[in-house]
Amino acid sequence: MITSVLVANRGEIALRIFRTARELGLECVAVYSTADASSPHVAEADAAVHLPGNTPSETYLRADLLIEAARKTGADAIHPGYGFLSENASFARAVIEAGLTWIGPTPESIESMGSKVESKRLMAAAGVPVLTQLSDVTADDLPVLVKASAGGGGRGMRVVRRLEDLAGELEAAEAEALSAFGDGTVFCEPYLATGRHIEVQVLADTHGTVWAVGERECSIQRRHQKVVEEAPSPLVSRLPAMRAELFEAARKAAAAIGYVGAGTVEFLADDDGRFFFLEMNTRLQVEHPVTELTTGLDLVALQLSIADGVALPPAPPATVGHAIEVRLYAEDPAHDWQPQSGVLHRFQVGDFATSERVLRPNVGTVDQISGNIPDEEGAQNASTRRKVGVRVDSGVADGGVVSVFYDPMLAKVICWAPERETAARRLSAVLARAEIHGVTTNRDLLVRILRHPAFLAGETDTAFFERHGLATLAEPLADKETEELSALAAALADAAVRRTSAKVQGRLPGGWRNLASAPQRKTYATANGTYEIAYRFARDGRLLGEHELLSCTPNEVVLAVGGVRRTFRVAAYPGLVCVDSPLGPVALTPVERFPDPTAQVAAGSLLAPMPGTVVRVAVAVGDQVKQGEPLLWLEAMKMEHTVAAPADGIVTELSAEPGRQVEVGAVLAVVQAPEESA
Structure with missing residues (x-):
């Protein structure tokens, strides 16, 4: 029997596994890189082992260090989470050879699905539909x-x-x-430009039972990575006969390789219900919470039970209601999905006390679900008694640092409701009211997706961003009028700070004079523009102008705007002011009256949009380039990013070279017009 689990991972998934392990009475062991020393998953563990270094290759990808950490702490099992070594057959084999329990499929199953070329051959032989692999591409095959x-x-x-x-x-x-x-x-x-990404959760024990535990749809993607996931699939719900065919194909796929544990069989489908095998993920998926919330299962608990040799009942529980998950990333969708790093001053999304155990009684281990599987009628009746609820799976905390070394995902936010539209509406409201200070995120994009008529109609194929316009979907929730009001609130809150710290006459309104004088001024910048705020107070403390000030503290400003009371929550940090209100969140940068002239760079300079590593350079000094032409590529946060020429011109300076680590804002190259470079 497993007594102590080492999670060979970090952040959100480590905390997720710890949560279940604790409920089962198991000891939790963490590993952490130098960059993760203050991560919440380290503090949550019963024991933690430092892996010296920052990059994954130095730390979370070192199988020898992970196994030694298990030995050192007395852990008798290793759970790989997802990513890193979770689908590495050599690591799984090394864990088993070390006498530890591997919480996952056999190394042979991992190897079978590790190559997409080989896995498609196996699936075709097992009778699972596959797309034809093209050996010689012709014009007729495009795209x-x-x-x-x-x-x-x-x-x-x-x-x-x-x-x-x-x-x-x-x-x-x-x-x-x-x-x-x-x-x-x-x-x-x-390439199916408008396909649907459908996947089936499978669970298989060592006794020959294979479950197909509902399907998920993950069609809304950026850079072929999922952004929104839901269960059940809107497409499959529209074509109910498709579900049985999907489940049968998924069970065939698992049986063909003797699969054991939790895994996901992924398919690409068209609107007519035809589907083709893409790949099998031999691990727990990022989007597993939507399956948990619609079935009541704890997939991590089931993984542990299966690893202990417990047999599954003949069939899984029925699904109930609808669950939607969004991935909240530290990235800027409006600028080529650039990942963001830095201090996360505040992170508050919904009620962190809420978990899936509040939303639906969690069934848990295999032993607990035996004889407790509701039929379809019982499941539907149960859905009428459940309330809408939100779950947040996160590995970050206030004051933490979003590192450049790992994936930029901050959290998964999931909502369950009896019907899909309610889940979408509730989830969008929670996200819109979230307080996320310090880094740019994709939050506004997620809210606009969830509120989009096409999404609510279930029209969610892989071309969603292209069809509805990423630029429109990525627009801030706050319009220019809201930004200006938020800037006014920030200026008034700043005046309140000065009043509270004043040694004399602190009770007088900021900027008050016995005689009429020029207004107080404060300037803030946003991504949309610059706002110069001018305000004056009357003798009685009233704000002169079109808006009425009802109350003001350093952290909250209440204004009457056109006769409507509006409350703005204000948080000031070095070089940043964040204002949250029901009108939309706004991040403001105070503009200095006398900027430092040494901070300016030469015209035509290409600056690093993020910290990262230069992986390739396509030009040399003296080359003539066209606007938009790729000059070099940066790798950061598990993604590759293209740095392109801002205009036609000649490369006059080039400081980037492969392997070089650069900080955000570093000058990589300079492109000047021919007449300027002469």
Whole structure:
């Protein structure tokens, strides 16, 4: 029997596994890099082992250090979470050879699905529908999708629409795949531009029972990585006959490789219900909470039970209601999804006390679910007694640092409701009211997706962003009028701070004079523009102007705007003021009256949009380039980012070279017009 579990992972998934392990009476062991020393998952563990270094290759990808940490702490099992070594057959084999329990499928199953080329051959032989692999691409085959055989998470993927681009995209995909996975093998398959990404959760025990535990739809993606996930699938719900076919294909896939544990079989489907095998993830998925909330199962508890040799009952529980999950990333969707790093001053999303155990009685381990599986009628009756609820799975905390070394996901926010529209509406409201200070996130994009008529109608294929316009969807929730009101609130809160710290006459309104004088001024900048705020107080403390000040403290300003009371919560940090209100969140940068002239850079300078590593450089000094032409590529937060020429011109300076680590704002190159460089 397992008594102590080491989680060979970090952040949110480590905390998620700890939560279940504690409920089962198991000891929790964490590992952490130097950058993660203050991470919440370290504080939550019963014991934690430091892995010296920051990068994954130095720490979470070191199988020897992870196994030694288990020995050192007395852990008798290792759970890999997802990502890192979770689908590494060599690691699984090393864990087993060390005499520890591996909480996952056999190394042989992992190897079978580790190569997309080999896995498709196996699935075709098992009778699972697959897309044809293209050996010689012709113009008639276009568009095609280049994929990394050993990859996942969108790494090494390229869409090719013109035959003349194929060679270059193959070369780029091979380089990225080799860097990310140590295997540069890539292949081509037909590209379905408007497909649906449907996946089936499977669970299999060591006694031959294979469950298909509901399906999920994960079609809304950026860079081939999922952003919104839900269960059940809107497409499958519209075509109910499709569900049985999907489940049968998923069970065949698992049985074909003798699968044991939790896994996910992923398919690409069209609107007519035809589907094709994509890959099998031999691990727990990021989006597993939507399955938990619609079935009442604890998938981590089931993983532990299966690893202990417990048999599954003949069939899984029925699904109830609808669950939607969004991935909250520290990234800027409006600027090519650039990941963001820095201090996360405040992170408050919904009620952190709420968990899936509040939303639905959690069934838990295999022993607990035996004889307790509701039929479809009982499940539907149960749904009428459940309330809408929100779950937040996060690995960050106020004051933490979003590192450049790892994935930029801050949290998964999940909502369950009896019907899909209610879940979407509740989830969007929770996100809109969240207080996230310090880094740019995709929060506003997520809210706009959840409120979009096409999403509410279930029209959620993989071309969602292209069809409805990423620029529109990524617009801030707060409009210019809200930004200006928020800037006024920030200025008034700042005046309140000065009043409370004044040694004399602190009770007088800021800027008050016995005689009429010029207004007080404060300037703030946002991504949309600059706002110069001018305000004056009357002798009785009233704010002169079109808005009435009802109350003001350093942290809260209440204004009457056109006769409507509005409350603004204000939080000031070095170089940043965050204002939250029901009108929308606003991040303001105070503009200095006398800026430092040494901070300016030469015209045409290309600055690093984020901290990262230069992986490739395509130009040299003296080269003539066109606007939009790729000059170099940066790798940060598990993603590769293109730095392109801002205008036609000549490369006059180039400070970037492969392997160089750069900080945000570093000058990478300078592109000048021909007449300027002469």
